[in-house]
Amino acid sequence: MAGQVATGSRSGLRSALPLLLPAYLWLTVAIFLPLSAMVFFSFMTELPLSGKAWSFTLDNYATFFAQGLYWTLLLASLRLGLEVTLWCVVIGYPAAYVLAKVFRGRSREAIFLLVILPFWSNGLVRIFSWAMVLREGGILDTALNAVLPFKINIDLMYSYPAVIIGLVHSYVPYMVLTCYLTLQAIDDSLIEAGRSLGASRLQMLKRVIIPLSMPGLVAGAALIFVPVVGSFMEPRILGGRTGTFYGTVIEDQFVAVFNWPLGAALSFILLAVVLVILALASPVLKRAA
Amino acid sequence: MATTRILEWCGRLYIWLLLAFLYLPVIIMALMSFNVSPFYQLPFEWTTEWYALLWQNDQLISATWNSIEIAIITTIISTVLGSAASLALYRYEFRGKKVLQALLFPPIAIPWLITGTAMLIFFFGVGIGRGLFAILLGHVALALPYVIVVVSARLQTFAPELEEAARSLGANQWQVTSRVTLPWIMPGVIAGGLFAFAVSFDQFVVSYFLSTPGQTTLPVEIYAAIRKGFTPEINAVSTIIIVVSMALMLLTARFFKFGGEK
Numbered sequence: 001m002a003g004q005v006a007t008g009s010r011s012g013l014r015s016a017l018p019l020l021l022p023a024y025l026w027l028t029v030a031i032f033l034p035l036s037a038m039v040f041f042s043f044m045t046e047l048p049l050s051g052k053a054w055s056f057t058l059d060n061y062a063t064f065f066a067q068g069l070y071w072t073l074l075l076a077s078l079r080l081g082l083e084v085t086l087w088c089v090v091i092g093y094p095a096a097y098v099l100a101k102v103f104r105g106r107s108r109e110a111i112f113l114l115v116i117l118p119f120w121s122n123g124l125v126r127i128f129s130w131a132m133v134l135r136e137g138g139i140l141d142t143a144l145n146a147v148l149p150f151k152i153n154i155d156l157m158y159s160y161p162a163v164i165i166g167l168v169h170s171y172v173p174y175m176v177l178t179c180y181l182t183l184q185a186i187d188d189s190l191i192e193a194g195r196s197l198g199a200s201r202l203q204m205l206k207r208v209i210i211p212l213s214m215p216g217l218v219a220g221a222a223l224i225f226v227p228v229v230g231s232f233m234e235p236r237i238l239g240g241r242t243g244t245f246y247g248t249v250i251e252d253q254f255v256a257v258f259n260w261p262l263g264a265a266l267s268f269i270l271l272a273v274v275l276v277i278l279a280l281a282s283p284v285l286k287r288a289a
Numbered sequence: 290m291a292t293t294r295i296l297e298w299c300g301r302l303y304i305w306l307l308l309a310f311l312y313l314p315v316i317i318m319a320l321m322s323f324n325v326s327p328f329y330q331l332p333f334e335w336t337t338e339w340y341a342l343l344w345q346n347d348q349l350i351s352a353t354w355n356s357i358e359i360a361i362i363t364t365i366i367s368t369v370l371g372s373a374a375s376l377a378l379y380r381y382e383f384r385g386k387k388v389l390q391a392l393l394f395p396p397i398a399i400p401w402l403i404t405g406t407a408m409l410i411f412f413f414g415v416g417i418g419r420g421l422f423a424i425l426l427g428h429v430a431l432a433l434p435y436v437i438v439v440v441s442a443r444l445q446t447f448a449p450e451l452e453e454a455a456r457s458l459g460a461n462q463w464q465v466t467s468r469v470t471l472p473w474i475m476p477g478v479i480a481g482g483l484f485a486f487a488v489s490f491d492q493f494v495v496s497y498f499l500s501t502p503g504q505t506t507l508p509v510e511i512y513a514a515i516r517k518g519f520t521p522e523i524n525a526v527s528t529i530i531i532v533v534s535m536a537l538m539l540l541t542a543r544f545f546k547f548g549g550e551k
Contacts, residue, residue: 012381019377023370023433024389030430031396031404034411041410095307098300111304113542118311120538122491124508125527128515129318139317169310230400233493237515247402254406254498264410267403278398
């Protein structure tokens with residue numbers, strides 16, 4: 001019996017291979033080999049192109065650890081990721097709860113679609129659209145001055161809050177999506193039972209609803225935190241001079257300074273950070289699955 | 290009960306506020322693309338001047354065509370290769386299958402900044418260099434995991450007995466696939482294809498690192514324009530993009546729901 005299974009699985013691979021090979025070959029050439037090449041390059045002094053002499057070195061990593069600048073920027077990016085994630089929880093979780101427990105039927109479907117729709121539209125354009133709202137003499141400025149009796153100047157453009165607003169706007173649909181999926185799975189009778197046993201709303205939230213929806217919260221947090229730490233276009237457009245983060249420095253190495261080996265080292269350090277975070281989040285997610 | 294009613298009412302209000310937060314900037318951008326003042330001044334006066342100007346901007350037009358071409362080719366290649374891979378993962382048992390499935394997640398989870406710069410380094414190193422071909426290579430790789438995940442989800446609803454029944458009636462492997470399996474998973478394949486189109490058409494980061502001045506896509510061109518300074522022309526083209534990509538996702542949602550229902 002065991003032998004049969006073994007032959008069965010071997011012939012399974014033989015039949016599967018022609019169907020699998022093109023897709024996985026493509027992924028290897030365009031994703032896995034490049035990621036390996038990046039690690040390799042990060043240990044080089046020069047790009048081995050156009051006959052330049054190169055040798056192996058640890059200098060690129062030494063630069064990261066020796067210069068306070070890169071550390072500071074990585075910390076700034078991690079802080080940005082944390083702040084954006086927290087805002088997304090604060091804004092997105094209640095919305096997911098209302099969607100899952102208050103709305104019913106077709107209106108729920110329609111509104112759910114409306115919430116996650118922008119997420120799939122062009123991110124660059126959505127970030128750009130905030131420029132018109134946030135700048136001095138922009139819509140927010142004009143609208144508030146029309147309503148308020150006193151004169152105020154709203155010029156959030158090119159500031160840290162502008163970057164936060166833009167990023168939260170970009171990523172909050174993720175949090176609504178993941179939390180909605182777990183909240184929707186909580187049986188309403190469970191909530192009724194708890195209520196009839198005398199639990200207050202707050203107790204129900206703390207003891208039942210939040211623990212049961214934890215996987216959704218963690219999944220959303222990981223899905224938001226990781227790309228925000230690596231963001232560079234959003235801080236560039238909305239942050240102006242205050243928008244220097246770890247991601248923008250990596251961008252500079254590749255498009256402005258042309259120090260590719262250092263860029264590769266910085267990218268690889270970011271990848272390591274990202275992998276650690278995903279590894280930390282995975283036990284909670286596995287438990288849910 | 291009264292408090293419940295009030296809380297529910299607050300909840301509904303809250304959702305509408307969230308929707309306003311999500312949509313207002315985009316709506317304002319769209320309105321401003323029809324405003325006469327190039328500095329976005331109010332009062333609002335209607336014009337289509339900025340859209341007319343777009344037609345004369347050869348750089349933007351050629352970047353737009355590049356984007357559309359790359360998105361279409363990406364859609365075709367990744368849908369075919371991805372559907373084939375999903376079929377293999379569904380049909381056959383073999384060692385290392387779990388690993389292959391797990392390998393689909395790094396391309397989705399790793400920030401595009403890292404993937405994009407890695408592609409730049411590698412493509413340069415092996416002589417592919419930058420340009421439209423490199424962008425296409427990258428886009429297909431980014432779209433493939435999405436197609437495989439979406440088509441696999443549809444395959445989960447397929448009864449393998451149907452394939453066996455067809456086989457026992459004398460159909461060969463090709464007939465089984467084309468007459469039984471493919472028609473069933475078609476909604477998933479279409480949804481996967483639309484996803485692939487959206488991934489490619491909206492892709493900025495990876496295209497940005499792989500483009501050269503003559504060979505770029507629309508989002509890269511827009512980013513360059515934004516950094517030079519805001520103009521109503523960018524508003525106009527951005528408005529077109531957002532309408533196209535939202536329409537595309539509405540379409541995808543229709544098909545994807547199809548996938549979940551049956």
